[in-house]
Amino acid sequence: MSTRARIAPFLIVLVILLAGGTVWWVGQIPRSGYSSPDAATDQNPRRVAVEAVPVTTGTIRDVRSFTGTLEPGQAFTLAPKTGGQVERIHVDIGDRVRKGQVVAELADAESRQAVAEAEAMLGVARAELNQARADARLAERELERTRRLAGRDMASASALDTAEAEAQAQEAAVEVARARVKQREAALARARVQLGYMTIRANWPDGDATRVVGQRMVNPGDSVGASEPLLSVLRIAPLTAVIQVPERDYARLTEGQNATLTSRALPGRTFDAAISRIAPRFSPDSRRARVEVRAPNPDRALKPGMFVNxxxxVGEAEDATLIPAEALVRRREEPGVYRIRAHSPATVEFVPVTPGIRNGDRIQIRAPQDLSGRVVTLGQQMLEDGAPVTVAELPES
Structure with a gap:
């Protein structure tokens, strides 16, 4: 037997083994996404395990969140109108002050002495005025007597002229004395004003009757100049939260719009507020606009400088169709959901949707409005239209 005749049977066996291995290997390839005529007749198709939840209806709100810092409703600095040495400070940081309350005093010995001197000078001026008035009356009587004598040719014309001149002079002296009294009164008033400057009071034009000391800049014994800050006084009811709003949210905000504030410093508490002012321009650097949110802060729990959310x-929908956020998927760039068909076995269908408001883990579905049933929330990456599924039973929450 030739060599070729001996090798031929081995080649035939080898080809048969290779063909059988190829058929076995092809049979092991997953058929996800592939449907054959034979698969349609398979009595036990491969099912994908998924989780699904029912579509619900309810109210959903479009809420925008911003961060900001609280600023006092009003803040001003108390400062003396004249220089001096701080003698007493009656309040400290955190103290409440009433409108008109004395909060500090400067040493006023010199000012009191100036008032005393002004009062004395005024007394002298008034005495001089009284003397001038008496001299004027005397000169007037002398003039009348000289006129009567001149009428009987018992006084010369020169004597009459002299009497008239003296009366006029004394009347002028009265006017001078009266002006000097007014001058001394003004000097006394000025001295008293200067003395008043030694007492610093907390005064503000309007608002609540009490405010809070935010900062103290001096101590008793310090020498201060005119207009040098002593204390800062704050109005903390209401407060203003300043936020920076990007362009995409700017048009959704309006003055008077309700808002809520929270702070890490006060966990578990929510404070009512409202938008009070919206800047008409954007910062060229950040492309954001300043928006002020007014918080009444009746119990004064919020403090200036706190970081708040x-x-x-900016929007609300009632009786809206709602799905969990994880149910929304994209198929060929089109948003949609996989809805469970109530067949036996259960299958899924892809339903294109138009999403609306999103709030946390819920999304509004604007279209189709009649979306109902259950939608898949886990396992969508293994699905296609008509795929058989096994729906896992979720524990009740």
């Missing part, structure tokens, strides 16, 4: 409701 501001939430503003």
């Amino acid at each position: 501001v939430r503003v409701i």
Whole structure:
């Protein structure tokens, strides 16, 4: 037997083994996404395990969140109108002050002495005025007597002229004395004003009757100049939260719009607020606009300088169709959901949707409005239209 005849049977066996291995290997390839005529007749198709939840209806709000810092409703600095040495300070940081309350005093010995001197000078001026008035009356009587004598040719014309001149002079002296009294009165008033400057009071034009000391800049014994700050006084009810709003949210905000504030410093508490002012321009650097949110802060729990989170409701939908956020997927760039068909076995269908408001883990579905049933929330990456599924039973929450 030739060599070729001996090798031929081995080649035939080898080809048969290779063909059988190829058929076995092809049979092991997953058929996800592939459907054959034979698969349609398979009595036990491969099912994908998924989780699904029912579509619900309810109210959903479009809430925008911003961060900001609280600023006092009003803040001003108390300072003396004249220089001097601080003698007493009656308040400290955190103290409440009443409108008109004395909060500090400067040493006033010199000012009191100036008032005393002004009062004395005024007394002298008034005495001089009284003397001038008496001299004027005397000169007037002398003039009348000289006129009567001149009428009987018992006084010369020169004597009459002299009497008239003296009366006029004394009347002028009265006017001078009266002006000097007014001058001394003004000097006394000025001295008293200067003395008043030694007492610093907390005064503000309007607002609540009490405010809070935010900062103290001096101590008793310090020498201060005119207009040098002594204390800062704050109005903390209400407060203003300042936020920076990007362009995409700017048009959704309006003055008077309700808002809520929260702060890490006060966990578990929410404070009512409202937008009070919206800047008409954007910062060229940040492309954001300043928005002020007014918080009444009746119990004064919020403090200036606190970092806060501001939430503003810019939209609301009632009786909206709602799905969990994880149910929304994209198929060929089109948003949609996989809905469970109530067949046996259960299958899924892809339903294109138009999403609306998103709030946390819920999304509004604007279209189709009649979306109902259950939608898949886990396992979508293994699905296609008509795929058989096994829906896992979720524990009740």
